[in-house]
Each structure stands twice: as structure tokens, then as C-alpha cells.
Amino acid sequence: MAETSQLSPGLTDEKARVGAPSDEEKVAIDGFTEEGENLSPLNTGTEQHGARRHSHGDEPVVPEASRGERLKSYRLADFAPLTGREEDWRFTPLKRLRGLHSEPLSGQAPAVTVTGASNIQVETVGRDDARFGCAAVPEDRVSAAAWEAVTAATVITIPEETVADCEVTVSVRGTDSAAAAQHIIIDARRFSRAVVVLDHQGSAVLSQNVEILVGDGAELTVVSVQEWDDDAVHVSSQQAKIGRDARFKHVVVSLGGDLVRLTPSSFFTAPGAEVEMYGLYFADAGQHLEQRLLVDHAVPNCKSRVTYKGALQGQGAHTVWVGDVLIRKEAEGTDTYEVNRNLVLTDGARSDSVPNLEIETGQIEGAGHASATGRFDDEHLFYLMARGIDEKTARRLVVRGFLNEVIQQIKVPVLEERLTEAVERELAAGNL
Amino acid sequence: MSTLEIKDLHVSINTEQGNVPILKGVTLTINTGETHAIMGPNGSGKSTLASTIAGHPRYIVDSGSITLDGEDVLEMSVDERARAGLFLAMQYPVEVPGVTMTNFLRTAKTALDGKAPSLRHWTKDVKEAMTQLRIDADFAQRNVNEGFSGGEKKRVEILQLELFKPRFAILDETDSGLDVDALKVVSEGVNREHGKGNMGTLLITHYTRILRYIKPDFVHVFVDGRIAEEGGPELADRLEEEGYDRFLVPGSATAGA
Numbered sequence: 249m250a251e252t253s254q255l256s257p258g259l260t261d262e263k264a265r266v267g268a269p270s271d272e273e274k275v276a277i278d279g280f281t282e283e284g285e286n287l288s289p290l291n292t293g294t295e296q297h298g299a300r301r302h303s304h305g306d307e308p309v310v311p312e313a314s315r316g317e318r319l320k321s322y323r324l325a326d327f328a329p330l331t332g333r334e335e336d337w338r339f340t341p342l343k344r345l346r347g348l349h350s351e352p353l354s355g356q357a358p359a360v361t362v363t364g365a366s367n368i369q370v371e372t373v374g375r376d377d378a379r380f381g382c383a384a385v386p387e388d389r390v391s392a393a394a395w396e397a398v399t400a401a402t403v404i405t406i407p408e409e410t411v412a413d414c415e416v417t418v419s420v421r422g423t424d425s426a427a428a429a430q431h432i433i434i435d436a437r438r439f440s441r442a443v444v445v446l447d448h449q450g451s452a453v454l455s456q457n458v459e460i461l462v463g464d465g466a467e468l469t470v471v472s473v474q475e476w477d478d479d480a481v482h483v484s485s486q487q488a489k490i491g492r493d494a495r496f497k498h499v500v501v502s503l504g505g506d507l508v509r510l511t512p513s514s515f516f517t518a519p520g521a522e523v524e525m526y527g528l529y530f531a532d533a534g535q536h537l538e539q540r541l542l543v544d545h546a547v548p549n550c551k552s553r554v555t556y557k558g559a560l561q562g563q564g565a566h567t568v569w570v571g572d573v574l575i576r577k578e579a580e581g582t583d584t585y586e587v588n589r590n591l592v593l594t595d596g597a598r599s600d601s602v603p604n605l606e607i608e609t610g611q612i613e614g615a616g617h618a619s620a621t622g623r624f625d626d627e628h629l630f631y632l633m634a635r636g637i638d639e640k641t642a643r644r645l646v647v648r649g650f651l652n653e654v655i656q657q658i659k660v661p662v663l664e665e666r667l668t669e670a671v672e673r674e675l676a677a678g679n680l
Numbered sequence: 681m682s683t684l685e686i687k688d689l690h691v692s693i694n695t696e697q698g699n700v701p702i703l704k705g706v707t708l709t710i711n712t713g714e715t716h717a718i719m720g721p722n723g724s725g726k727s728t729l730a731s732t733i734a735g736h737p738r739y740i741v742d743s744g745s746i747t748l749d750g751e752d753v754l755e756m757s758v759d760e761r762a763r764a765g766l767f768l769a770m771q772y773p774v775e776v777p778g779v780t781m782t783n784f785l786r787t788a789k790t791a792l793d794g795k796a797p798s799l800r801h802w803t804k805d806v807k808e809a810m811t812q813l814r815i816d817a818d819f820a821q822r823n824v825n826e827g828f829s830g831g832e833k834k835r836v837e838i839l840q841l842e843l844f845k846p847r848f849a850i851l852d853e854t855d856s857g858l859d860v861d862a863l864k865v866v867s868e869g870v871n872r873e874h875g876k877g878n879m880g881t882l883l884i885t886h887y888t889r890i891l892r893y894i895k896p897d898f899v900h901v902f903v904d905g906r907i908a909e910e911g912g913p914e915l916a917d918r919l920e921e922e923g924y925d926r927f928l929v930p931g932s933a934t935a936g937a
Contacts, residue, residue: 625774626737627774628774628776630736630737630758630774631770631773631774631776631824632776632784632788633757633758633759633762634734634735634758634759634761634762634767634768634770635759635762635784635788635791635792635840635844636759636762636763636788636791636792636844637759637787637788637791638759638791639757639759641787641791642759645779645783645784645787646776646777646778646779648778649776649777649778649779649780649783649823650777650778651778652778653778
């Protein structure tokens, strides 16, 4: 269950794209090339049922030359309508987006309530507020659509040199199933410290932009929990702009919803900063949980660590993890490592994992990535059962342990407890 | 007193080349308080016997029986066998990611006893057993076998033996890959538990070295899926001097090396 690679700095004088398709192994699976092309059978233009092999030679996907060159724009019109063939949408079943990519986002956005710390500021501001766009620029059509559609934003400010007196909970409660847009700005000023939890529940069809500013020397943790109802569709761009010597921790927990697609990005803007990005997802039958992240090392001497772990059970459970790490020419002294692990618990589930590492300088501390997707291992089961533990308990022990590594990172006891219980419920529901 | 009885056991495995018989009629009786050593060249079926007793799904029992005080072991699932008092110290203990030793040991003890151990006594027992086996305290917080060296894994197997107190312990080449110091530590652990008089021990080994530390009452020589010769401790001494050569069919093998 392991496929890992490690790049040593000495070997990377030239620009390298690890994770780019190789010709070494040709796997003939219908609807599936080395790049995992045409993965969503619901997308237009793909036909992959039946014995016929699909054709995608006439409209090939042309990936951008570098992840850093992807189109960024506040204008919806700059992005072409989606077909499902785009590099960054090829795993997403567009028809299940319920109009987020094609309809006006005029529905009622989920209600936002901010509770917790008393020494922070919470405002609702209009479009003309200067902080719109302070940290993010949309990188895809759905994000740009939300950018154009919103009329207001919730702004959470942790003032300079302030340590939030407890965690901040941003409760997002959806009740409407019309496609809607939402904007949240988290502004952690210089030398501030805080934990902000975005807690998504209820039912919604939502395109969301979350802008995160991490000021110089600030320490910010943002936890995004998706415990939506079964019918919810949630697409969220969460971009963080990270200042000098800042510490940023981002945790994604996706458990509920029909389709959840998060694109968390960390942009380093000054040296000395450190980023940790964690993710936990548990997909049940029919659920599509996708996460595509970017760590953009554009300045020297920054450090990033990415750990995403997922479990899947049931027919049609699908998870996607794409981890892009970009080390630009200027980013000497970069230290980065990303890892994704998936545990496939039953037949009929599918997990895609694509680590990409793009390196434009050899003068780095280290860069590596690892990805492994494995089935529940019979030898683990035998070992535990040979010690008297029944099969059900043994399976739970392993899955719980597997996911716990990420839950432990949240460090908000109440939330950790709640998520541990949620994972237990998933395990119970899957009859594992 | 308990008795583990193996009668005319035939076991095979399915491979890509088809069904391959491994055990070809093994008969063996072990009583509480006895130590039996099973010795033999590589590929003679020693480890197959151990895994079959524990119930590893890879091994197919074609005929014969295994009973524990008259109860049919072959009818039991893997965990039922463990709860009935059978313990296999594995040759290659697997790493179980995400599960700490502490959690694993307590969960297993609870399953074996049918109730959670008293927290105070349990913690003390675990600590003591770890100290005696010279296992670092920080192992308790590490994931089961993850990143342990070969010797550490074997010591952790014997730790479990001492904590779980089985009626019959099957040690599958527990001595392989151990240096002399580790071999002594591990042997002391087995002797401590055996010395309490409530356990029968089936010691599977390729080498005679461990028999200097764990004294067998009976020695069985395994060749080609059968017991070729049986005797007392003196048989082990003879094997130490002569090796397995005289048991090997001339011209058939370069094994035994």
C-alpha cells in the first residue's frame, strides 16, 4: 500500500513536474488514462458505459504549463463555461453541481452566525468594502460566479497583537436549495492568535469564497467542517495570504453533503512562514468529496506540510485529492512535504489521489510527497483478531486510528469530541 | 489441566499454480505445563502448523482435527480461538497504523477477559512487563509495531504473551533475527509465564540456539509436512551436532542450510 517518492534538492536544478503522466505503465481501464481522464461519467461529452471505449482524442485536455499560470480573475466572463474536460474539473460530476457552474447564484445564502471569542470584531460589509479581494482571486468559474453574485461579506477581524480569548465559531446554516453565493473574510492582524471554525450544516447549494489574511507573525488556525445534510452541494475556495513569520494551520473535515468540493490554497508572501494543511474526509455511498489544494512557495525560507486522510465505504463513494505544491524560482530554502492516505473499506468505492510537485529551483531544504490508497488489510485484521478482538471492533479500531491523526490536530476539545462521534456514526452507518 | 490435541492434520494452500499440500498428517498432543519444540528445515511446514492453529484464512484444512479440551478449534473464528486461550506469537508481526500499543493492549485484554481490566492494576502490569522485557516506556504511545525493529516486534509479542496469559502459547520462530541479548530477554519472558504452571508451550524454531534458554520436554522434527522423529531434549542436542541432513531425502533438497 505504498507509493512514495522523495526528491532530493540536488536533483532538481531543472524544472520538474512530479506527478505528470508517465509512459511507464499503461493501464487499460475504460474511461481512464494515465491521467485519470474523463472520470466523471455525468459530465458532458463522455461516454464510457458499455463495451465501447470512449474517445477523448478530439478534444484533448491541455494542462497549464505551470500551476502558477492558472487563470485568476474576479470576472466570471473570463472563465469559459465548464464542460468537465478542464484539468481542474475532470473529476467533478458537473450535473450534480445543481447549477452552481451554470445558473445565476441568486438563492438565499446560508445564515452566518459568529460566536465565541469576545475580543474580536465581526462585521457585515457591502461590496464596496476595501477588504474584498484582500487575500484571494478566483481561480475557477464557480468561484468567480460567487464573487460577482455576492452583495455582502462577513468579516472577522482578530486585532493586532490580540490573542482570541476562545475559539471563534462561524456557524453556517443552510435552509435553501437554490444556488447561492457567500463571502467570508478572516483577517488575522499582525501578531494575533486565533482558532476560527467554519461550521457548515443544513441543506444548501452554495458557492463560497473564504479569504484568509494571516498577518506578519500571526498564528491562525482555520477549521472548515462540512457536516451538511445529504442533499447539500458545497463548492468553496479558501485562499490564504500568509505574511512574514506567520503560522497558518488549515483543517478540512468533510463528512456530509452530496457533493463537496474544497479548494484550499496557501500563498506565501514573505519569508519565514509555516503552513500546515490537514484534511479528513469520509465518503459514504453516492457521496462525492473532493479537495484540491495548492501551496504556493513564492518566497524564500518557508515551510509547508500537508496531510490528508480519507476513508470510503459504499457503492459510488468517490473521493478526490489533488495536492499541488509549487516552488517558484525565488523560493530558495523551501521545505515541503505532502501526503495523502486513503482507506477503501468496501467494494464499489473510488478514490483518486494526485500529488503534484513543481520545482523551479534546486536551492531548497527538501521537497517530497507520498500518496497511498489501500484496502482494509486482511493481515491487520488477522493480527487483531488473533488477540481476541472481534472483526467489527478490529475494523473500527483501525479506521478510528487512521482518521484520528487528523482530528488530533484541531485542538478544540469540544469540536474534536463532536467529530470523533461523527466518525463513529459513519462507522456505525456503514455497518463496519 | 488443559490439552491441545492435533490429529492427522492435513493442510494445503491455494497458489497460482494450484492447490499445494503442506501438512501431510500431523499428530501432536500438548498438555498444560509442557514445552514442545518443533524443529525442522525451511519449508517443512512448521509455520503452517502455527498459523493453522491460530486460524489464518490462507490455510485450508483438508482433513484431521484440532481440539482444545475436546472443543473443536477448527470450528472457531480467529478471535474465538484467542478467547479460548490460544496465543500465536507471530514470526512477522504486522504494523497496524493509527492504533497505539496502549489502546491495542487494553482492547485485546478486554476482549479476552470479557471485561475491561481494572485501570490501576492494568497500567502497573503493563509497565512492569515492559520493564522486564526492556521495552522503552514510549512504545506504549506508538502505533502497534510501527517502526519497531525486528527484535522490538518480537519483544512486544512476548509482552502480549505475559499480559494475556494464554492456555497455550505457540511461538513461531520467535528467536529468528534476535541477537543473543534479545534472545535471553525474550526467553526469560516465556519462562516467567510458563513457570506459573498454567500454560503449555509450542516452540517452533529453525535453530537449536533458543533451546539453551527454553528447555523443551519434547522435541519433534518436522520434515516435509510430517513429524519425522520425536524424542526428549537429547534429540535437540543431536540436531545441534548433526543438523537436518539425515532427515532429508537424498537428492531432493538443498534446504536445511
